[in-house]
Amino acid sequence: MEKKLVLIDGNSIAYRAFFALPLLNNEKGVHTNSVYGFAMMLNRILEDEKPSHLLVAFDAGKTTFRHATFKEYKGGRQKTPPELSEQFPFIRELLNAHRIPQYELENYEADDIIGTLSLHAEKEGFEVKVISGDKDLTQLSSPATTVAITKKGITDIEEYTPQHIQEKYGIKPEQIIDMKGLMGDASDNIPGIPGVGEKTALKLIQQFGTVENLIESTGDISGNKLREKVEEHKDLAALSKKLATITREAPVEITVEDTKYLGMDPGKVVSIYKELGFKTLLEKLDEEIPGEEAAVQEDIDFRIVTEVTSDIFAGENGLYIEILEDNYFHGEILGVSVSNEKGNFFIPAQLALSSASFKEWAEDEMKKKTVYDAKRAIVALKRRDIQLAGIEFDVFLASYILNPSEQAVDVAAVAKAQLEISLQPDEVFYGKGAKRKVPSEDLLSEHLVRKADAVFKLKEPMITALEENEQYHLLTELEMPLAIILAGMEIQGIKVDVDRLKEMGVELTSRIRSIEEKIHTLAGEEFNINSPKQLGVILFEKLKLPAAKKTKTGYSTSADVLEKLEHQHEIVREILHYRQLGKLQSTYIEGLLKVVHSDTCKVHTRFNQALTQTGRLSSTDPNLQNIPIRLEEGRKIRQAFIPSEKDWIIFAADYSQIELRVLAHIANDAGLIEAFRDDMDIHTKTAMDVFHVSQEEVTSNMRRHAKAVNFGIVYGISDYGLSQSLGITRKEAGNFIDQYLKSFPGVKEYMSESIQEAKQKGYSTTLLQRRRYIPEITSRNFNVRSFAERTAMNTPIQGSAADIIKLAMINMSERLKEEKMQARLLLQVHDELILEAPKDELEILMKIVPEEMERAIELTVPLKVDYAYGPTWFDAK
Structure with a gap:
């Protein structure tokens, strides 16, 4: 096998990734853009370079041996943004998951580690590739070592070989340090000779070869001013060259053989990708991951029910309803399982849904049930005309309250965490992606009764844990009542004026075409605006707007690049607007039309009740919380959301600055x-x-x-x-x-x-x-x-604000029942509640909605609610 060592400058690549990508957060609020960029770079290196040996070098600290020579070395650098600092531990976790060696050395920089190991590797006959964002490392280039420097972004690189350096600068790699000695390096606070830039430095090096030769031959320098500068600052030039020189004799305690790459640990890579929310990288990795081993499970006795009779139910029951699809509003029920002191029972879906006995038991408030994900079960059964009642405990929500950072994926995860019971995870039982399928009834029945059995057994220990934490009331008085309200909201849905939405689509298409024509007029020619390559040529070559150097793939035309140029030419503002409208058209017009229920002309968004660590709700299919309302065209999309009844109105009420009031x-x-x-x-x-x-x-x-x-x-x-x-x-x-x-x-x-x-x-x-x-x-x-x-x-602050609006929803629901009103809750969006109601209930609604929201909790400052109403959600602003 060919011996190839890849050496990565860890700090440099992390910095490059951080500033190249917008600030990204995962669901837990952790910044992830640097880790994401680093992961993409790693994947590219492993795919393109196929190294036999690999190492990531990090700086050990702020002080190095160079500070002893020049204490101002790297002085003036701004401190690392905390948004980047917090990501370094995750980068190290990423490397550990990939089983990539990493190394740092007290008093030395990553450059010195790379310089030393690259020299050792060259002597041992290795091909060496150095990857960094710092051009200082180009001095290491040799026939055996290529130095790849990231340019704009992280995946666009320029490879420095001795030939490339000769073509670009007219010097040899070893003379890079002489160039730095003369021109200095502001990023490292290396002084150089004042007033000498790259062009002059290269001219002098091409004439004299080295800084030392130049100092000895100052009389041969043409130009009095330049000669005087060199003579006056020759000591600075010598010092600067010394500072710029990467040592190749650092006392590293590892050998080249220690950098052997053993391949990643797929399980650990998947784990960190999941933790950080890297869905795209997970999808790419999915095919390469070997199947998980089935859990070792204890034998379980159960009966497949052929006729539903009252004798299969007991005083308390664990109930589990299986809907394989995430979108359970439309999803097919695969089966029902019940567990109690009498035993475990599997009821085939068709039998359960057609049985009068099952319906009677499910709807009986006095028949207490422990379930997993009450909202999901209520919605699924309500769609089959069964009103599930008597829910006493929800294992899913209890798990979320006990530890919101460990999101419950399925019953198996909760059972393992709480009781050390081993169940086969759904991903293993049903398979993933294209391999996903429903097994035979005998296998399915056992899988489902194991879930019901676990749900039944989990109730008591979880109640004990909640009571110890003084959180039982949070489950019973907040999250479980809220789950029932949210289920009702999901079933109710919100009506969409499909014709108005289509009209907006036509209007938006016309607007997009108009902007497209204006862009072409401003450019002086027609071109594909969606092609970054063609757009780059127009902006940076034809219109001469300032840009980074052209790369192999063309110019960057990303949003952050264009936003900086917005005030330099009218065409840039139009392009940004064109992109915004294009996203509105595809994501929110076409996207909404795809999820409108054909029978009801409604969208039935799903509220995620156990997702965020702060307790905030979010919504999916469709996500109605992220409709872009800063853009006028985005706000207008709310015109398509209308009351479901004739002569009704949409009523919206939101808390004013609730988080700041909580802070106060x-x-x-x-x-x-x-x-x-x-x-x-x-x-x-x-x-x-x-x-x-x-x-x-x-x-x-x-x-x-x-x-x-x-x-x-x-x-x-x-x-x-x-x-x-x-x-x-x-x-x-x-x-x-x-x-x-x-x-x-x-x-x-x-x-x-x-x-x-x-x-x-x-x-x-x-x-x-x-x-x-x-x-x-x-x-x-x-x-x-x-x-x-x-x-x-x-x-x-954030968590209390989230809890307050949840309390308000519960109180509002109760108040509407007390007042015997037809008005109903439709949506919760951030700090806002959206209702629909008959027009003749408007007067009382204007009284009771602010009342209930403002008295949801007593603070030292008053809660304040603003409200509005109208024929559409847009008008209720």
Whole structure:
């Protein structure tokens, strides 16, 4: 086998990935863009290079042996954004999952590790590939070593061989350090000779060969000014060359043989991809993963029911209803299983759904049932005209409350975590992707009764665990009542004016064509706007807009690139608008039309009740929480959502700044409390305190900055994050945050106390005792610990806000019943509740909706609700 060593500059690639990709978050709120970029780079390296040996080198710390020579080395560099720092542990986990060796060495840089190992490998007859974003490493290029430097982004690279360096600079690889010695390197704070740039440095090197030769022959330099510069700063040139030189004799304790690549651990790679939410990478990996072993299961006795009679039910029952499809509103019921003190029973789906005895038992409120995912079961049975009642315990929701970070995938996962019972996971039993299928009834029946048996056995130990955590009320008084309400909302659905939606599609198509024509006019020719290659030529060659250097694949025309050029040419604004409208057309017009139920002209979104760690609800099929309303055309999509009855209206009510009100309460900050009690605009109040101005002196820009920091504090924003959102320097952003905390000392004290409490307990809690476990809060790794501390600060705020609107939904549902109203809840979107009601109920609705929402919980500041109504969701704004 050919010996090939790939050496990766870990810090450099991580930085490149972070700044090349937009800030991404997984479902747990962890930033993932750098890890994602790193993973893509790894996949490409493994596929293209097929290395026999592989190593990722990291910098060990901020201080190296170079600082002893020049203490200002790398001085002036901005500190690493915490959004990037928190990702390094995940990058290391990714490498461990791939079984890729990693190494760092105290007092040395990753460059020195790479320089030393590449030399050793060359001597042992290896082909070597170095991958970095730092051109300093090009000095290592040789006939055996190619240095690949990432350009814009992470997958676009330029390969430096001795021949390429000669063609590009007219020098040899070993002379790169002489070039750096003369021109310096601002990124590393290497001074060089003041006033000497790359062009002059190359000219001198081509004439004199080395810095040392130049210093000895200054009299031969043409040009008095240049000669004087070199003579005056020759010591700086010598020092700079020394600083730029990568040592190839670092005392590394590993050998080239230690870098042998053994291949990845598929299970661990899948695990980290799942944790970080890398769905695309998971799909790509899926075919390469070997099948999982079936769980070793104990024997179980059960009976396949041929006639449903009352004797198969007992006082308490574990009930499990299997719907294989994620979209259970339309999904087929495969079977029903029941477990109790009499035994385990499998009821074929057709028999259960046609049996009067089963219907009578299922609908009897007095017949208590423990289920897995009450909402799913209620919706599935209601679609078959069975109103499931008597649900006493939900294993799925209990598992979510006990540990929201361990999302319950199926009964097997909960049974394993809670009771150490081994069940075959659904992915193994049914298969995945194209291999997914329903086995024979004898196998299916056993699989389902094992689930019902586990559900039945899980109830008591889970109640004990919930009571120990003081969380049993959270299940019984909040999540389970909410599940029943959400099930009703899913079944009810929201009506869509299909004709209006199609009209909007026609209007949008016309608008897109109009913008397309305008773009072609501005460009002076027709071209494919959706082709990055053609678009790049128009923008950067024909119109001469500034761009990064052209790569093999053309110019980058990504959104972040275009947004920076938006004010330089009208065509850029039109292209961005064209893309936005194109996404609206495909995702929200065509996408919605695909999921409108043909019988009812409604969409039946599914609410995810046990997904986020903060307790927030989300929705899918379709996702009605992400309709882009900042764009006028996006807001208009809400015109297509209408009441399901004639002479009814849509009524929408939302909490005003609920998270900031929760912050005021939890932090007990006098300034925030006073502002909310006086019904002041909180962003104006913040601007007054931070900028030390009167209310009349607050400008719109001051208020915008104050708003950003207000909401930023809620989400644990850093100086880097604030600087990005406001377009200011990190220093300005840091000063702004400092001034904010001085103005609101209660908030600062809360932030400190919330971190200390999480360290003591290992978790943060909401006002209703919802927990979020944060084991990383005591990590010895600074970056991991910093992210955990921000999580500890924002979890009580976000989680309490989520709990409050859930309480409001329960109270609202009860109030509508008490008032004997026809009005009903349709949707929950973030901090907003959407209802539909007859017009003659409007007056009472305007009274009771704010009442119930505002008294959902008692805080030290008043909750405030705004509402509106109209013939469409768009009008209810």
